Amino acid sequence: MFERFTDRARAVVKGAKEEADALGHPMIGTEHMLLALLRADGGVGHTVLRASGIEYEAVRATVAAGDDAAALRSIGIDLDAVRASVEQTFGPGALERAEPAERGGFLFRRSKAPTRFNNAAKKALELSLRVALSMKHNYIGTEHLLLGVLKEERGAGGRLLREQGMTYERTVDLVLTALRNAA
Template identity: 40%
Template structure:
């Protein structure tokens, strides 16, 4: 599948690995893919994120992702469902952090890993890569570009899609901001 990726899509995947390494994460996540997409200076995803005003709000995106990590990765839907049951996630996080320190639910403990071993992609990140192929085919493209990765992130329920939506980049808004598939573009 990687041979169908455009130069920007490959750059995004490599950038996600670099973000995971800088964060000393055990694996490459959807969050790392989003951060790598935000790093792109050109291409369809950069144009769409600029058109929707997301590119200028990177600090806000990073803060929202950090807050979600602080909550143990719970989505807005998760916290709303728990609130309906009378469980206040904010209160629980505060109590856990009071006992175990700030960011205790963020999963800061690292497994011992040989230095030469590459970080694996998490199952959700692999799902995004697989979904990007379906998005590309659905749009009539014979390549997988950075725009397909962005749409796949927005389509998959979870923290990253919530953060994108909170910043005005819902799947529908992104699909409208991106050019329609031509089928003719080739990987570079």
């Protein structure tokens, strides 16, 4: 399947791994694919997201906060207020994860397990192929990845997009318009 990916789409998949690693997440999810699409330089997927008002910084902050923030909000706790209070007391960056010290020797080597795609991300990649085929395209581009992420209902990336008002049907229209304008 990856042989059908355009160079930009391959860069998005690689970028998704980088996003997951940077956030300390052991699995690549659709939210990391969304971040990589937003960070990508160019491509129809990136163009459609930016035209829809979706911003990298806002999505990254939401992904970094995770579902814990939503759970805390539901019981009346404002995570941003807690974070501000902790940083005021203990200094900026007090809540950042510290890297464990490197340990030498054969028995203490830390092996970094390869980051893998979670089930939602795998399904989004499969759906991107199906979307490309339904559009009669012989390649998978960033636009197909975007539509695959949005179509995958269980993934955090699609949920974030739907919370921002994006629908699959409207996004297909935006993608087709962007493809016509690019031609």
